Amino acid sequence: MKKNLICAMLSVLLFALGALPAWSQTVSAQVEGTVTESGKPLPNVKVVLTNKGTGKVFNLKTDKSGKFTAVGVPYGSYEVEVISSSGEKLFHQKETQVAPGETSAASVMKIDINETSSNNGQSGQTGQSGQTQGQSGQQQQPKYTKEQIEEIKKQNEKAQNTNALIQQAMNALNAKNWQEAQAPLLQLVANDPNNWQYQSALGDTYLNTGQFEQAADAYQKGIQAAESNTTVDPKNPATDPAKKKVGEGKMLTNLGNAYLKLHKNKEAVDAYTKAASLDPNPGTAFFNLCATQYNTGNVEGALAACDKAIAADPNKADAYFIKGSLLIASSTTDKEGKITAPPGTADALNKYLELQPDGAHAADVKQMLAYIGSKVETTYKKKGK
Numbered sequence: 001m002k003k004n005l006i007c008a009m010l011s012v013l014l015f016a017l018g019a020l021p022a023w024s025q026t027v028s029a030q031v032e033g034t035v036t037e038s039g040k041p042l043p044n045v046k047v048v049l050t051n052k053g054t055g056k057v058f059n060l061k062t063d064k065s066g067k068f069t070a071v072g073v074p075y076g077s078y079e080v081e082v083i084s085s086s087g088e089k090l091f092h093q094k095e096t097q098v099a100p101g102e103t104s105a106a107s108v109m110k111i112d113i114n115e116t117s118s119n120n121g122q123s124g125q126t127g128q129s130g131q132t133q134g135q136s137g138q139q140q141q142p143k144y145t146k147e148q149i150e151e152i153k154k155q156n157e158k159a160q161n162t163n164a165l166i167q168q169a170m171n172a173l174n175a176k177n178w179q180e181a182q183a184p185l186l187q188l189v190a191n192d193p194n195n196w197q198y199q200s201a202l203g204d205t206y207l208n209t210g211q212f213e214q215a216a217d218a219y220q221k222g223i224q225a226a227e228s229n230t231t232v233d234p235k236n237p238a239t240d241p242a243k244k245k246v247g248e249g250k251m252l253t254n255l256g257n258a259y260l261k262l263h264k265n266k267e268a269v270d271a272y273t274k275a276a277s278l279d280p281n282p283g284t285a286f287f288n289l290c291a292t293q294y295n296t297g298n299v300e301g302a303l304a305a306c307d308k309a310i311a312a313d314p315n316k317a318d319a320y321f322i323k324g325s326l327l328i329a330s331s332t333t334d335k336e337g338k339i340t341a342p343p344g345t346a347d348a349l350n351k352y353l354e355l356q357p358d359g360a361h362a363a364d365v366k367q368m369l370a371y372i373g374s375k376v377e378t379t380y381k382k383k384g385k
Contacts, residue, residue, distance in 0.1 A: 031070045031098055033109030034062075035082055035091075041066030042113065045090065048081040049073065052095065073098055074163075075107070075156045082113060162191065169201065178205040189218075196226040197238050200251050207254055212261040219255040223248055249279030256288055265296045276308070283313030290322055302326055317355035321365060324348035328368050339372050346374040 031049070035042045047068050049058040053076055060068040075098050082091035091113045098107045165184040172181035185202040192198060199222030206215035226244045233239045238247075252275035259268035272289035276282040286309035293302035303326050309319040327345040334340070349365045356362060 031058075031060075031068075031073045031107050031109065033068055033111060034066045035068065036066055036110075036112045038114045039112065042082075042090075044085055046083045046085075047111075048083060049098070050079040050081075052077045052079060073107075074160060075153070076160070080109070080111070082111060162188065173201060173204075176208075178208040181205050182209075193221070194225045194229060195238070196222040196229075196244065196247060196251075198222075199225060200247060203251065203254060203258075207258055210261075212258045216255055216258040216262065219251045219258065222251050223255070226251070245278050246280060249275045249282070249285065252278065253285045253288060256285075256292070260288075260292060265292060268292050269296065272305075276305075281312065283309050283316055283319075286312055287316060287319050287322075290319065294322065294326060299326055299329070315355060317352050317359060318361070320348045320352040320355070321359075321361045324352065324365065324368065328372060331372060341372040341374070345372060349374075 033047070035045055035047060041062075041064070043062055043064045043066055045062050047060040047062065049060070049070070050056070051058075051074065054074075056074075058070055058073055060070050062068045077095055078098050080091070080093040080096055081089060083089055091111060096109070165188050169181050169184040169188065172178075172184070182202065182205045185198060185205060188195070188198045189202055199218050203215045203218035203222060206212070206218060226248045229239070231239060232241065237243055252271045256268040256271035256275065259265075259271060269289065269292055272285050272292060275285035276289060279285055286305050290302050290305035290309055293299075293305055303323065306319050306323040306326065309316055310323070313319070324345055327342045327348065331339055331341040331345070346369060349369050352359065352365050353362060
C-alpha cells in the first residue's frame with residue numbers, strides 16, 4: 001500500500017531557469033555637443049537622440065553653457081530633436097551620424113537652432129569633429145591616430161553585430177522557442193566561449209529540447225567560465241561576483257537535471273548539493289536534491305534536503321508532499337493492524353493541502369491521510385473560491 005501511494009510521485013524536478021539575462025555588449029561611444037541660438041548658448045533644453053535602427057532614445061539636457069554629454073551611445077544613425085522646457089520643438093534633424101571624428105573617438109555635435117544645416121536639408125546645424133568647440137577654455141578630447149579610430153569603428157561594428165545576435169536570441173528565449181534560440185547562441189558562444197551567460201542560456205535550450213548531453217556540456221563550460229574569470233568590470237554586470245554566484249547556482253541545478261535525465265544520479269546529487277551552497281535562494285536545488293536522494297534510496301538524505309527546501313521556501317507545496325510521502329513509507333503496523341506514522345507525517349501532508357487544495361497531488365495526499373487514519377482538514381478552499 002505504502003509503495004503504491006508514493007511510487008512515480010518523485011520524478012518531476014524543477015528547472016532553475018529564473019529570469020532571462022539582460023545581456024549587453026559594451027559600445028565605447030561618447031557624444032558631446034552644444035546647443036546655441038544665433039551663436040549664444042541655449043541652457044536647460046532637452047536634446048533627444050533616437051537611434052533609427054533600434055528605436056532606443058537618449059534624453060539629454062544642456063547645462064548653463066548649452067553643453068550636453070552622453071556616454072554609452074552606440075555608433076549609428078540618429079534622429080535629433082531639441083525641445084524647450086515648455087515642450088516646444090526648437091530643432092529637428094531627421095538623420096545624423098554618431099561616429100568617431102577624424103581625430104577623436106568622441107562624436108561631437110554643434111547645433112544652432114537659427115542656422116540652416118547643409119546636412120540633409122534640415123534646419124539647425126550639427127557636426128562631428130575631433131575636439132569640442134565653442135566656449136573658451138573648453139576641454140579638448142583626446143586625439144587618436146587613424147589606425148586607432150579604425151580599430152574603434154571595427155570594435156563597435158562587432159559590438160553592434162553581437163547586440164543583433166543577442167536580441168535574436170532573447171526574442172526566441174522569451175517566446176520559449178528553444179530550437180530557434182540555439183543558432184544565435186551558438187554564434188555568440190563561438191565568438192566569446194568564456195561568457196558564462198551565453199553558455200548558460202545555450203544549456204537551457206538543450207535541456208528544454210531533450211538534448212541532455214549537450215546541455216550538460218554547456219552548463220559545465222559556463223560554470224568553468226564563471227569560476228575562472230575573476231576580473232570585475234563595472235561596465236559589465238555579468239562580472240559582478242554576486243551575479244555570477246547566482247548564475248552558477250542555477251547552472252548547477254540544471255546540470256543536475258541533465259545528469260538525472262542521463263541516469264547519472266551520483267553526479268546529479270553532487271551538482272544539486274553544490275548549487276544549494278551557492279544560490280541565495282536554494283529552494284529549487286534542495287527540492288531536486290530531496291527527490292534525487294529518494295530515487296537513489298537515501299531516505300535520510302532526502303528528508304534532510306526536503307527540510308532545507310521547506311526552510312528556504314515555506315510555500316513550496318511539493319516539498320511537503322515529498323516529505324510526507326517519505327515519512328509515510330516508514331510507518332509501522334502493529335499486530336492489531338493499527339498504522340503508526342512517524343511524527344510530522346500528517347502535518348506535512350496537511351500543509352500540502354493548505355497550499356495546494358486542488359493541486360496535482362491533492363487526491364494522493366488525502367488517500368495517504370486516510371491510510372494512516374489522520375483527519376483531513378475541511379477548511380481548505382479551492383483556488384478562486
